[in-house]
Amino acid sequence: MDKPVKIRVENLTFSYHQTPVFENVNLAFEAHAITAITGPSGRGKSTFLTVLNRLWESQPFAEMQGKVWILLDGQWVDIYGKTLSKPDLRRKVGMVFQTPNPLPMSIWKNMAFPLKLTGISDKSLIEEKISAALRQAFLWDEVKDRLHDSAFGLSGGQQQRLCIARALVSQPEILLLDEPTSSLDAGAASVIEDLLVRLKERCTLIVVSHYLDQVSRIADTALKLQARGFLQT
């Protein structure tokens, strides 16, 4: 690999109801690249993403062994260690879900939500961050005149870009995307694909995808999930 590594997964074993989903997985993810994870459904692709932001922990009957290291500010940090809190980790490792999940509030409040969580109250700073993130997500022009309308009034593709923008507001270093285009039509999906390629400059992206053509269009590396482990392709 020529590019520096951003995430290292070591001896990862994950089980659900005592049935292993992955066993002894060792992986490295390149920085500023798109890594696609493919494979048949029900093999734990989404679960793997949640290992990287610890979102799986709210699920009962799930268990994990192994280590996940992320390079943050030049230092390797064990994300399951004590140095990094879960909320801080999730600001550094953003996630976008399969179906767009805006909160039941206005576009503006959705965008301001992550900032509110960190206690940022400087209005001009909030405005600046929100408009920057909306621009990065190719959404600014479409919503700038209706920022205080409900987020549910947006189309599916716009909602998904809003969710990407909302994750970008916290300036994450890694963005996890769980089949981000599967609920969208071809046009909306291609806008998001372009967007993801552009975001490589800012973040390291890991995308779960069903579509092999999509993977070949956007991914720098592809990992195929086999029974209980990964195989690089």
Next chain:
Amino acid sequence: MTRVFQKTARIVFFLSAAASAMAAALVFGFLLVFGFPLIGGGEFFSLLTRPWSPGQGLYGFLPMITGTAAISFLSIVFALPLSLGTVCFMGGLGPARISRLVDGFVRFMTGIPTVIYGFLGIFLLVPVVRTLFTSAGSGMCILSASLMLSLLVSPTMIIFFKDGFDSVDVRYIQAADALGADSVQRLIYVILPEAWPGIVTGIIMGLGRAMGDTLIALMIAGNAVHVPGSILDSARTLTSHIALVSASDYDSLAFKSIFACGLTLYVLNAFAVIAVRRLGGKRGPV
């Protein structure tokens, strides 16, 4: 076949809905008809503002109205933080295993007969109140009754609050989690506003139970027939009044007055429901 089934089901469900609505209307009608001698004579409204003194021919129930209002309102004041706190604990602040235990305990509590609470009140709470507050006299007062009543209505409120919490779309919770919300932020910014309709319903059900409960107030509020001046005064609720008076002679005027008393309770309850709905609005703040 399925069409016939659907049609029959629709009729059956309509009939059961109509029957329960009718029951409520019939109770109201019943109270109206039996209370008519008093209402028709134009005396009803004077009953609402007069004291109760059968010896002097006064059958007003102003003391009972204030007693009911004070005890039920105060019990909600005590029960609301307790119930909301419990639900917040079960809704993500507390460990899952303990939350399940608490949940089971709360459901068990709904099945405890009120007389047990009354009993506990007499032997445990009333002496404490008597010792703590010298002006509480025997300890049988509004404070004792509403504290005990808050324990009675809390499980009801908790169950409705929890339904509200459980109805929050899991995608919102996931979104908040993934954006770095801690458990308190998730609760305040996402769950509480979304669960608001359930919280309002829970308050209404709790208030209804508090107003309708008879035994606790009867056993530990002291039953004095005067308008209470403080929460350490003894008081009588409309329900305990009905219970006490209906034990007396059927032909007496006192007995006739309790229909008007029931009617007042009915109307008071309806007003409380409307007030909470109005104040609660459709959705929470944020």
